[in-house]
Amino acid sequence: MSLFCKERSALPGLNLSLGFTLFYLGLIVLVPLSAAFLKTFGMTWDEFAAAVTSPRVLASYKITFFASLAAALVNSVFGLLVAWVLVRYSFPGRRIVDALVDLPFALPTAVAGIALTAIYAKNGWVGQFLDPDGAHRILPHGIKLAFSEIGIFIALTFIGLPFVVRTVQPVLEELEPELEEASATLGANRWQTITRVLLPELFPALLTGFALSFARALGEYGSVVFISGNMPMKTEITPLLIITKLEQYDYRGATAIAVVMLCASFTLLLLINLIQKWSRRHHRV
DSSP, rough: OSOOOOOSSSOOHHHHHHHHHHHIIIIIIIIHHHHHHHHTSSHHHHHHHHHSSSHHHHHHHHHHHHHHHHHHHHHHHHHHHHHHHHHOOOOTTHHHHHHHHHHHSSOHHHHHHHHHHHHHHSSSSSSHHSSSTTTTOOOSSOOOOOOOOHHHHHHHHHHHHHHOOOHHHHHHSSTHHHHHHHHHHTTTHHHIIIIIIIHHHHHHHHHHHHHHHHHHHHTEEEEEEHSSEEETTOOHHHHHHHHHHHHTTHHHHHHHHHHHHHHHHHHHHHHHHEEEEEEHHHHHH
């Protein structure tokens, strides 16, 4: 009995298609990732531990993971709201708003970083009203946005929003408005309709959008490097630290940190996928 089920397809047979698939994934994904691991094999365990647990590296882990997590959580909430408005309401300029969601996809990250810095710096359109040294600050003590942890959070939120919106939007389009009407007819209030009817359907897609936004934020460099200030132990993100070590010809140290980030990202994504699988199975039951 064949291990694979044969189905009609316009593409070549399974063996040929599977061969091309494995070759392409191996060439594009596995070979580069394997190179990072092989580079660290030349280090002893003590050298590896010292490279990935120094105070400067641990500080970069902290700011990178916490800022990425915070940005992904905020994007999950507001991305759902944006997707809801785009799907459920018709208003003038809807197509323009829908196109603006994809802007962080198309905009070069360096351009995004420069634009955000220009807006939130102490002399920027927004920063001058909030920065402690701003020309027209409106708060007694001010809030420093650029060159701080808040600036990193703003940049990561900016680049991660489209992942949530574009993941949730197709699921919302498939949800019939009649479900909400039926829920109201049966006596449910708005909160009960949201929590018991809509969220169970949207949760897998929302979790996927959160995972994509979080993963994208972990590896972001271009938009953060301008607005963060790059102060070691304070606003230095891990991707920037990797670049710094490469510029210092510390290739082993850079690949060691990259391996840690890779393993952490893979573990988190695997965990989220398991939660997503469980939620789908639980919803079916």
